[in-house]
Amino acid sequence: MIVVLIFGLTACATTSTDPREGGLAGGMSGLSSGAYEERVREREDRLAELRATQATLEAESRELEDARSERQQLVDEERAELEQLNADLDELHARIDGLTAQLGEADVRVAEIRQRLTRLQHEMQNQQSALDALEGTGLGDTDEDLRRRQLVQQRDALRREFELLMELSLELAR
DSSP: OHHHHHHHHHHHHOOOOOHHHHHHHHHHHHHHHTHHHHHHHHHHHHHHHHHHHHHHHHHHHHHHHHHHHHHHHHHHHHHHHHHHHHHHHHHHHHHHHHHHHHHOSOOHHHHHHHHHHHHHHHHHHHHHHHHHHHTTOOSOOHHHHHHHHHHHHHHHHHHHHHHHHHHHHHHHHO
């Protein structure tokens, strides 16, 4: 009877239902009162929240990686077009040198085309440097998107000027 009485007094003295704090009596009290199940439910709810947050973050990470890949592909495509234009410019430069040698005199039109070609090559180099600066950014900043669009517009303008130079060189060749 004394053991039961001591056990009963010890159980009454326990203020926590957490078995880590209240010992055996606290754990038994937590089990009987349902506090233990409540703690388990709270932790499971928190785990579910953390898993949902993790899934959201993983989805955002995949979206960012996809966007970065798309931007890198655009930069690569622009670089390939610039390389082709540079090759075309080199060919045109060689043609102009040939025309100058054939004419044997400093034709004003040939000099003008040469100046425009030199300026065009300089602008192409600037655009190549600007594309190099955009490579690897990948986060989709509005300023960078605007800059890329500007570079594309400049490239298109340079292409049109290149085509005009080609026509002029063909006229000179006749």
